[in-house]
Amino acid sequence: MATETGGDTGFGQVSRAKDVAFRYVTLAATLVGIVSLAILLAYVTVDAVGWLDWQFLTSPPHPDPFEAGYYPALVGSIALMVLIALVTFPLGVGAAIYLEEYASDNLLTRFIQLNIANLAGVPSVVYGLLGLGLFVGLLNLGFGTLLVAGFTVSLLVLPIVIISAQEAIRAVPDSQRQASYGMGATKWQTIRNVVLPRAMPGIMTGTILALGRAIGETAPLIMIGAPTTVFGVPNSLFSKISAMPMQIYTWAQYPSTEFQYGVVAASAVTLLAVLLTINSIAILIRNKYQQQQS
Amino acid sequence: MTNEQMTSSETESTDEHEHGREQQTAPTPGSGLTDDADGGGTRSETERTVLEARNLDVFYGDEQALRDVDIDIPENRVTAVIGPSGCGKSTFLRSINRMNDLVDTCRVDGKLAFDGKNVYDEDVDPVALRRKIGMVFQSPNPFPKSIRDNVAYGLEVQGIDDNVDEAVEQALKRAALWDEVKDQLDESGLELSGGQQQRLCIARAIATDPEVILMDEPASALDPVATSKIEDLIEDLAEEYTVVIVTHNMQQAARISDKTAVFLTGGELVEFGETNQIFENPDHDRVEDYITGKFG
């Protein structure tokens, strides 16, 4: 305003120095993350070349690095994911619906809410202890079985599923609920016809991202006594299972450099590939749902 | 004010005993003017009270949004609810079909009777109540479903599944939308224009054939052309339905309504009567000031 009638040419100039500086600072922050991830990926991929092949993916582990395979761990991890999804999706969505649509905003609800947020931050090794005590000790479901591993890691990621489902449900505009209730719909009808269809893409994305966290967990598996090496694929809920990160951890401790670099790198690349696949599926599902919505 | 309330309670006792259709309309409380002061001149002079509030108080937490409201809303008429922002118009509308139940902090005292039955009685199921009282909201809120499914939503939740297509067609025709959408019933309701969406919402509200339609500023988000379509529609709807409409637009209230209720700040119903009388010769200076735009 001062320059309105000032002696400057035209409207005058406003300094952009801070603008430009800030722009480069934020760019640098972005690059640190992206570049280090790229370097990491490049290293592992280079090491994995020559090791990651069909034989590696389809054979059981072997003391000879050239014959060692990842098959039981790969299948174990996938079975684990399926079980975790089956457990956490209904429980997580159910809890989120309760908290968002049914529970009134009182002290108890807030206390539960706060604790869910806290549980999401509890270290995974603590969940391992819980799984050991509850599922192995109390319920006697067996050391290191698929069932115990699935339940334990489910508990670990459940708070994440609940919180992301709550966010998705909260994002459904209230005007949609009002429209439904105004038509004489019951709460259940409103949730089923209006809230859930709209929240589903968000719920799916949250659940699948939680699975992404679950697939990398090692500590809880160690705690519940999952075997370091398994030679067969699980054929029942009570089979002992191994999982990809667990197998990586085991191989990384072998003295031979072929294991430490080649085999471990091949395993890591496989793990990452499965993770990326899961995330892509999440995005595909979300996009498909969103198209149906509009 | 006190005088008015006494008059209305007298009216109440008559109403309760004989709900007959032939009952002569009570004089507009406190106004000294009778019905034939040409308000709904084109319609029959006998009217039945469909909605009746007595000493209705509504609170949000400690804050009182409606204060001691007494009103008799007649059948098959358009009743406009006007008043400055925050005076409780929406609250009043939402207390009729108990949408306020959805607000945790909301509490209602007094009586609000629909067809003679207090909707706040313990044996009233708000879901069943809302099936008899349709509602149209301020901004169009169609579901992300097809046009057909939007209109059929009420039928679906009520478990009515025969002649759905016919009911959808009827509702769209009555909402003056059929000709525009008859070839795209399977397309999303969100692809319509704002004015079409609002008529879709009206079609959705009438598809289940409710007795009363509540509208909360249904045209506030629309342009003049769409608005006048909605206004025509509302006048038509009053042939079959009792319409209660909140509006901020004085001309709109004057144009389309038979009766007008003026709420003023603090949640008081200051004046209720024939629309012509309210607009031409209101009893209260505050109402006159509000209508002529001197405050609000």
Ligand SMILES: Nc1ncnc2c1ncn2[C@@H]1O[C@H](COP(=O)(O)OP(=O)(O)OP(=O)(O)O)[C@@H](O)[C@H]1O
């Ligand atoms: N959900 C709510 N929780 C708490 N207070 C509310 C709620 N809804 C409305 N109120 C309060 O009740 C009073 C009346 O609100 P209401 O929405 O009924 O006004 P209105 O006449 O419809 O206003 P407008 O013309 O702006 O729509 C206001 O003071 C408002 O702050």
Ligand SMILES: [Mg+2]
């Ligand atoms: Mg309002």
